Amino acid sequence: MNVGVAHSEVNPNTRVMNSRGMWLTYALGVGLLHIVLLSIPFFSVPVAWTLTNVIHNLGMYVFLHAVKGTPFETPDQGKARLLTHWEQLDYGVQFTSSRKFFTISPIILFIAASPGDETRTVLMTSLPGRQGIIYRVSMLILNKAAGVFSKPSRREIFEFLRSFNFRPGNVFLHKLVLGIETSCDDTAAAVVDETGNVLGEAIHSQTEVHLKTGGIVPPVAQQLHRENIQRIVQEALSTSKVSPSELSAIATTVKPGLALSLGVGLSFSLQLVDQLKKPFIPIHHMEAHALTIRLLNKVEFPFLVLLISGGHCLLALVRGVSDFLLLGKSLDIAPGDMLDKVARRLSLIKHPECSTMSGGKAIEHLAKQGNKLHFDFKPPMQRAKNCDFSFTGLQHVIDKIITQKEKEEGIQKGQILSSAAHIAAAVQHTTACHIAKRTHRAILFCKQRDLLSQSNAVLVVSGGVASNLYIRKALEIVTNATQCTLLCPPPKLCTDNGIMIAWNGIERLRAGLGILHNTEGIRYEPKCPLGVDISKEVGEAAIKVPRLKMKI
Template sequence: MNSIAKSLLKSAKHGRAAWLRSRSDPSGKRHPRKLVLGIETSCDDTGAAVVDDTGCVLGEALHCQKEVHLQTGGIIPVVAQQLHRENIERVVKEALGASGVSIPDLTAVATTVKPGLALSLGVGLQYSLGLVSKYQKPFIPIHHMEAHALTVRLTHHLEFPFLVLLLSGGHCLLAVAQEVSDFLLLGQSIDIAPGDMLDKVVLLNVARRLSLRKHPECHSMAGGKAIEHLAQAGNRQQLVLRLPMQQYRNCDFSFSGLQNIVNNTITQKEKEEGIQEGEILSCVKDIAAAVQHAVAVHIMQRTYRAMLFCMKNSILSSKNATLVASGGVASNQYIRKGLQTLADVNGFAFLCPPPRLCTDNGVMIAWNGIERLRAGLGVLHSTEGIRYEPKAPLGIDISKRVAADSIKVPRLKKMQWLAS
């Protein structure tokens, strides 16, 4: 992170801290600060952080498994599990050491318990239960997607409610955050998530077919990052991809059909250029640009409908209309630019956590722990019977109500972003 980004994040933290202090006690009395250790192992990153109730990140550490999984062409759960086991104690100690906080000083331990890879979740939960048992600390089980949704409240002065778009390796959903742990689910992916396509499916079936691992600019990048990088120099108009779910007026997503279209397109281009699988197509940058654009427009169309639905049904008002985007795929700058334009056109404020807090990390888990601690929600003094859940819905599903409204979305091609 460059110096400007660090300065902005530091300012946001200080502003957030002052805001929280002003809300805490009208009498101005000081209270012992609450300290939460957050532990994240839902997929392939081992993260830990200590955050206090003013929103100050006291210490954090992260071990990324990307290099290992690049060699195997994707995440292998048993490999991810073993790497979590090897690194979790070190990562937690590094976060605690950087914070200057010892375990006895902690108010609670917060850990991701759902959703995610079962083997990965199990490592984090087992380690955390050992800590809370040894030091007799309260335990706060965390929903991974709730943590992504609320991360923005760590860095911005944002009140409930707000519309949130979560884009990650395993999830894609639209929801209204009404309060901590109170969400209305408007729509979600009916098959795979955009991150699954760009970072995994693209890596396995497209990036490998395009030989991105052999491309001099992309050899150390995962599929999604490589696609974003190459797309910057590509011409998306050289290839038109059919967008998913155009006939369905709901807020659900689908990316598997787009994946198949891309695979078929690559096969056709290979025949046209007379090359074998594994060789680099001359149009690789154009394909990357077209894929990225199709994903972005699909996301924008569903988000547009969610905005219109929320305004029509007075779930949000013009005074508090805010769109938040979070999750790993929300780090994609092309998608962010499109969402910013969409928000501007509809009179919504648009907020994103810093890119480093969009991907999986311990900070968002610790902050979600602080949010739940302040709200008095889900703080356990006994962990008997606690289990991890590989699959877990977020909030109350009202997607059928969204579909019943059958809101027509205006054409997006009029937006300046699409011509850029």
């Protein structure tokens, strides 16, 4: 049996770790590790650099200071089996080229990573006051290894760790986007990080003002935006505890919407961008609505989206962050607009239960008290085998019914009908059936063309009208029949908000799409289509939709 390593034999560890090939392999391994981490979705450059350092340091610690023996020889290794790789290196001689290489390499890696690392001034300034306890915690680790039991108390360690007060998205995450929304009648702002943490938000609703005027008056909306936008943005930033200089970009709705409202948001944002020298990300309002679900759920592309609001009604296939196929849209007014007009015609603002509600919300509330079968309203466009929508005809029919009922009851226009709840229930049911049938056809078309998965397709419903639970239930009947998953953001994120704009900015930052460093020539667009229109192709397919019983 060997009792030692013969001096005539070269320790295999020494030979291998002293070779230039080992140095090259080491450098290539670190580089490959960094590339692999960069390729992982949702990992920012700073996160990849941080993990590269951590994994490298842990790996080298285990390899050099924990593993013992010579893995290239038989188990009978003499005294080498008791030595770590570091102790075997160069027979313990100090300051050899190999020892210098393995000592300096981690330092070089740390310095190389520093420009990309996410650091915070507040973190650095908090360290001096903690030097005493840092020293004692460090000594605890060293003393434990040496068998010495002098150590700080658990309470001191706990207070030390707690004192840093790390917040999600505040230290290690690089991308922070401020989103600003002023496309219609809500002034909103939010700060969101790249993992979807909402760090701060604020919103000012103009609903109460516009209820008094019977609808949105663009100049009034514009003035209210001007009066509130600075306060709302400042409130969102203050709540997030993120200074403007820490933002990665500013994202703002520039299309589509009310021209006067869009102008306020864009003008304010461009001033802020110029002041802070940050990139600007112009946001398509409907694209932001469509991708809001990815803030909350891990929804992969492609998926089908139905956007229903007071200004829009459309069906689209979402294939990427900025890749949409438009399957169908409203040919006249949006469902939210139609419901608002019916609510105004019914004078629901005078109803004691609905006086503070928007038109659509008032219809949904009153419909619970009515009989949907009391009036027989026919769904629009029953013969058209496409995915387009129409609501003007239904509105005119309802208007005639209301006029007729006013005459029958002997009341003046502006007074509340005794059958108002029945009308609300009937119009809501008819609207839900119309939307459900067009959506059903869109699902069948996408599956027929292999645009969606046959077994686990996803339908996302968003927009202000998507908060109507009755319409959601109608769509749930459709998704159950077509083996689809129905996903809806919470009501708070269905209506206009700054969170969805900030999140769309994050999506675009990660994809490298539409990030402007020069804002010269940027304009708002009151009207703007969504994606590539293939609605004609859908109509030509003439897909017949099976009849479903809408038992809601």
